[in-house]
Amino acid sequence: MAVSRWLRIAAAVGGVLVLTWVSAGPAPALSRPAGSAASGELVYVASVGSGPVTAYAASSSGSVTPARTVDNPNTAGTVWDPWGVTFDATGHLFVQSFLSNATTFVFPPGAHGGTPPSRIFEVQAPDNSSIAVDAQGFEYVLGGESGSSLAVAPPGASGIPGNSYFVPPVRTITLDGSFNPWPGLLSVGSKNEVLAAVGRFQRNAIEVFAGGAGGGASPVRVISGPHTGLDSCSAPCKVSITFSPFTGRIYAAVSTGATTHISVFAGNASGDARPVRTIEGPATGLAGMVVTGIADSQFNGTIYAMVKTSQFGTGRINAYGRSADGNVAPLRSFTDRGSGFANAAGIAITKW
Numbered sequence: 001m002a003v004s005r006w007l008r009i010a011a012a013v014g015g016v017l018v019l020t021w022v023s024a025g026p027a028p029a030l031s032r033p034a035g036s037a038a039s040g041e042l043v044y045v046a047s048v049g050s051g052p053v054t055a056y057a058a059s060s061s062g063s064v065t066p067a068r069t070v071d072n073p074n075t076a077g078t079v080w081d082p083w084g085v086t087f088d089a090t091g092h093l094f095v096q097s098f099l100s101n102a103t104t105f106v107f108p109p110g111a112h113g114g115t116p117p118s119r120i121f122e123v124q125a126p127d128n129s130s131i132a133v134d135a136q137g138f139e140y141v142l143g144g145e146s147g148s149s150l151a152v153a154p155p156g157a158s159g160i161p162g163n164s165y166f167v168p169p170v171r172t173i174t175l176d177g178s179f180n181p182w183p184g185l186l187s188v189g190s191k192n193e194v195l196a197a198v199g200r201f202q203r204n205a206i207e208v209f210a211g212g213a214g215g216g217a218s219p220v221r222v223i224s225g226p227h228t229g230l231d232s233c234s235a236p237c238k239v240s241i242t243f244s245p246f247t248g249r250i251y252a253a254v255s256t257g258a259t260t261h262i263s264v265f266a267g268n269a270s271g272d273a274r275p276v277r278t279i280e281g282p283a284t285g286l287a288g289m290v291v292t293g294i295a296d297s298q299f300n301g302t303i304y305a306m307v308k309t310s311q312f313g314t315g316r317i318n319a320y321g322r323s324a325d326g327n328v329a330p331l332r333s334f335t336d337r338g339s340g341f342a343n344a345a346g347i348a349i350t351k352w
Contacts, residue, residue, distance in 0.1 A: 046082035183346035184240030225272025253291035282326025
């Protein structure tokens, strides 16, 4: 049942009319990196389907092959359909499947090829799109069908095959938004707060909740309003987010057709907050595209965005300087030589 529901959703989302914007606007500003190249960092990409999670050197440019892959473990009783990827503080890789029992796979640091997962769990199902892990090890999984919900799994959650790897959530939060089948909707901020991008018919939002098992059902603060730029598109508008411990900023990639943009907010932003910077314009490579994932280097603050022609179209990863603002060109771009990132979804960056 979950698979057939998803096929209908994919037809609606993947068939979006792609707009292009040609403008003779102001000359592009120059995007400058803050610091040297992010040597040693890898950008991990989740791709929808049964193929591997792939990783690329953060300094990549042009058409490249993966520096590392993490393969489908083909574990009985699970479905491998990567939508979200993230890392915990010790370098464990979390891969979130979307379909069926929506399993979460956890791999040890440095996993590659056929390295088996160290643990597997399912905290809610079906149709999970995003995952985040806080400094205390609590795991947050966003999913839902008629509405969006955020399930919190205990640190070290591990299920067993006979029970579909199910682990009871220590807490479940109903989000103030509609079902939004899009990756990159979760992140964790300072003070172990969890941030969720919420799709609404009007005024999309970033809702911030106290983390862990004992937080309340209501957000501690909400970023939403006409000045935020989050609500500058009609449904089904998509927003991918990340919080950077390196810069203390919140990054929101808002896919709005001709005006797709990346907005940067203060880490404590609340209400109808204006972004401190917005990357937008024909030079950025964002116009007419959608952004399915966004990540920020913890080495020098470089911003990485998975930029695609449509949710399931080909794409590239654009890298922007830490202080990029306005109509700036990417520092560099790269794509997968084989797949062209056709099914790419969420991304994450790590030093491991």
